[in-house]
Amino acid sequence: MKKFLIAGLGNIGDKYTETRHNIGFKILDYLAEKESLTFETQKLGDIATYKLKGRQFILLKPNTFMNLSGKAVQYWLTKEKIPLENLLVITDDLNLPFGTLRLKTKGSDGGHNGLKDIQDKLQTTKYNRFRFGISDAFTKGRQVDYVLGEWTPEETEKLPERLTKSIEVINSFGLAGVNITMNTFNGK
Template sequence: MWQFLSRLFEKQNLIEETNPMKKYLIVGLGNIGEKYENTRHNIGFKVLDFFANKEDLTFETQKLGDITTYKLKGRTFILLKPSTYMNLSGKAILYWLTKEKIPLENLLVITDDLNLPFGSIRVKTKGSDGGHNGLKDTQLQLNTNKYNRFRFGISDAFSQGRQVDYVLGEWTPEESDKLKERLEKSVELIKSFGLAGINNTMNSFNGK
């Protein structure tokens, strides 16, 4: 009887592990390297680093990115920080979607957004790249603009012609003070995406 139950549990665990509907790819966009670490453009990396620290996860360098895995209530969250630099983010995303056999609807891409006030959250299921090179390459590689993205507002508080300096600049002391609460909210959003679905997550977090 024990052997039968043991085989049954093993089979159930195998089903859960191989069921693509329970696997999610969470991608934080950013640039590798110490000089980019605390820049606004790297908020995707920052969110995933905060998640990993909070849940005691360790990233490992693998093909096209740093990867770690988090399991919660039967769901597997694969957290990816592409090592391709921002402009080739889609290459890493497509590779890991394919490798892990994750359906497109289970992808969530975290990116900075100049058009939103600092710390604002907006989750969407489709949209243009808005001039963002990471999203531009993602759309090119996936051959669609219909994928889930979590846009984190960094505001547009820069003077004319200074956009690049602004997005590649570091957070102000005031922004840094407010970031922790926003990062906590971001972790809640990611878990909600896997547990409650994209529509419920949009309803619960957009504008919060």
Template sequence: MKIKISNKIQFLAYRLATSHNTFYFYTNFYSMLQFFRKLLRKKTGGKASFNIEETDPMKKFLIVGLGNIGSEYENTRHNIGFKILDFFAKKEELTFKTDKLGDLTTYKFKGRTFIFLKPSTYMNLSGKAVRYWMTKEKIPIENILIITDDLNLEFGTIRVKTKGSDGGHNGLKSVQALLNTTKYPRFRFGISAEFGKGRQVNYVLGEWTTEENDQLPERLEKSVELIKSFGTAGVSNTMNAFNGK
């Protein structure tokens, strides 16, 4: 909701700024407060609110990178969701702050608001953080994007889907259970499946190889472009432009 500044309030602001008399200073200041109270009551149906400008829910996006908290997981394949958001934040000079159920930061781009979330619930309970922030920020389900690792894709392959199973991924399993649907956008980042029988856990919680580390920067740049496209061009155009590339 945007409030247009009237001639009256501009005049009062001028009187306030140029007043050298204490009595007139407080009189003008009180008049400004009274004016804003009346205006806010009119705009909010009788209830004053300090949220003068609201973001259109359809222009707000929740981008969730799945991962585990703790330095021991920082460079593991399973934490690619965190890594992509950290790379994005560093590139755009954003700072994550710890809040309820996760670390968050906000990015403004082409009239859109992107809320980046790294859940602090550990992977298997990621859905709690997703549901909480979706509800709190009033973000429609089609405007969330869950970033996760995928064993079924070759290393660095990226793929966006609007629905599907959890594919055996515990983070997605939690998200789908808490949202009570399999229809939500997800961004899968391929980590390959180069492990022997019974070694899957060690593999996904293992660190990138030297060769993979050398290729990661370009793949992370591509991931940043994908996220921006998701919010500005829409999921269908983003799928066409990025899937399998």
């Protein structure tokens, strides 16, 4: 059975639950709810697994805090013997308008410390990342407050549809592959 590691990035703790920076956790929590999955705390993260059409998806929410996500990602790739091309890292992106979805097969960390740590631990920039746009609607010098801030009422209203679309991206990644998924969902 083909295995995939879907790593949603975020910070642990109630005070971060509804923050923009935790969209990776939020997407995986939404998927778990829809599939009636339960996360279990294991080494370096919370894990849930589901199967779809002969594929196994291992959902990982690292409990190492965002800036040390690479350790958890590397551990679970190795433990489950998952090839790098079957890794999908879900993260927030300030450079995309709210709710915009973008899948990439490689790239820089874009100043994102979680991606920076993954890149450092995996020793490559060639891994799949799924970026969820959170926009850049903050004033100069307020970036940290913005990403660690909670969703606006307007964003909260639009989130369920965007989360549903995000689940479609994850399933397509495992079933159809990264290229078809990029062509189908990028910018949507």
